[in-house]
Amino acid sequence: MANILIIDDDLEMCLVLTTLVERAGHTGRYCLTLEQGLKEAIDNPFDIVFLDINMPDGSGLEILSNLQQTPSNPEVIIITGHVDIDSAEIALKNGAWDYIQKSASPKELMLPLQRVIKYREGIKQPPPVKIALRLDGIIGSSPPMKSCLDLLAQASNLPVNVLITGETGTGKEVFAKAIHNNSSRSHRRFIVVDCAALPEKLVESILFGHEKGAFTGADSVQEGLIKEADGGTLFLDEVGELPLSVQKSFLRVLQERCFRPVGGNKEVKSDFRIIAATNQDLDKMIKKNRFRKDLLYRLKSLGVHLPSLKDRCEDIIDIAIYHVKIICDRYKLGTKGFSPDFVDTLKLFPWPGNVRELVHSLETAINASGNSPTLMPIHLPTNIRLESMRATLGKKIPNDSQTPVMTNYRDMINSTEKEYFKNLLSSTRGDIKKCCGISGLSRSRVYDILKKHHLSKQS
Ligand SMILES: Nc1ncnc2c1ncn2[C@@H]1O[C@H](COP(=O)(O)OP(=O)(O)OP(=O)(O)O)[C@@H](O)[C@H]1O
């Protein structure tokens, strides 16, 4: 049941409308002037207001926005004796629900009313319950990651082609797999096509399949990857590497969902969903005529751009904890903890290779840590430790645009080096062999550096 207010100076019209709305099971009230009408709308909650334009105390359009701003935020349906396009335009542009003539039949008068009621019931409904996504292997709760997870949910529910972009190692393949696993196609196959590794001569046969005897060496009928993805998902990894000739035939497959195997004369159907991924800038490639614009348009019904790890530092430690557990389980080791400076080092490194580089470095650290239950910076690859150390020292040196850098470059490098070797000696307890192994430097170079900084095994 809805509350309806009628503002019209025509008493007969007010009575007709009140009768119609009450017959339909709603409550109706009317006012004969704009002033009264507005007061009524401010004092009482209404869902819908029927508003006349030509009123004795002004134009109904003048109070349209005041009505919309009253506490119950009603929808306004304009009713007028004289239809005029200009006022209709003003009314609709200002958010009126509809604009109808008084001469309309009772049915026509009631139709917008029913629609408004349905609409308002819809917005009062609680939002649909979110079905939990299966996110095997996707860790991260930073704001950029949350936006990507929202897109993942959308992509899982819609039958559209998806293009995932992002730097190397940002998780494009794990995302593609998660979209498939959460979609209605999850019970069918997820077929990966590594476009960068397709041998030029066999591309078509690998994708479309071939008939027996189609070419030398084609001893039997071979189903292509596109057919294997029937009912499931075809993941075109590194799609920027797809040769131009194949881009053309692929576009046709995407439009028609059928293709002809090499050497075959019958069209084969396949109902597959495409998810493509690339770390290249396809728009730039289009400008250089290396990628087809029409193909990009087809592939990118929905685009997901995965953030670089340095833009979501808050996720680094959660990802590290997740992967350390996996790696330790794989090596049948008890899981390992992190020292505070290990955590700092991970957070300070810019991770150009993103999550993949982080995972590899953790694997290196676990191997280097031997029986130690705690991972420490000393266990990490040297380049990561040096870079993080540089970042820490850099913080101590004023380096923003307002404050000029006042430190000599060589001095900065020297102090970084000295700091590094001091830590190295202390973590290896002065074991020069270990220092060489960790730093990747020769024995004589290590001794030279220690001498330069007046450091000794005992330091
Ligand atoms: N959000 C994440 N949480 C945990 N691990 C992740 C996440 N994203 C990626 N990884 C891990 O990082 C590694 C690289 O992921 P993936 O292969 O999906 O990256 P990619 O973007 O496809 O890389 P490339 O461009 O080099 O092909 C994998 O080991 C994967 O498990």
Ligand SMILES: [Mg+2]
């Ligand atoms: Mg990949």
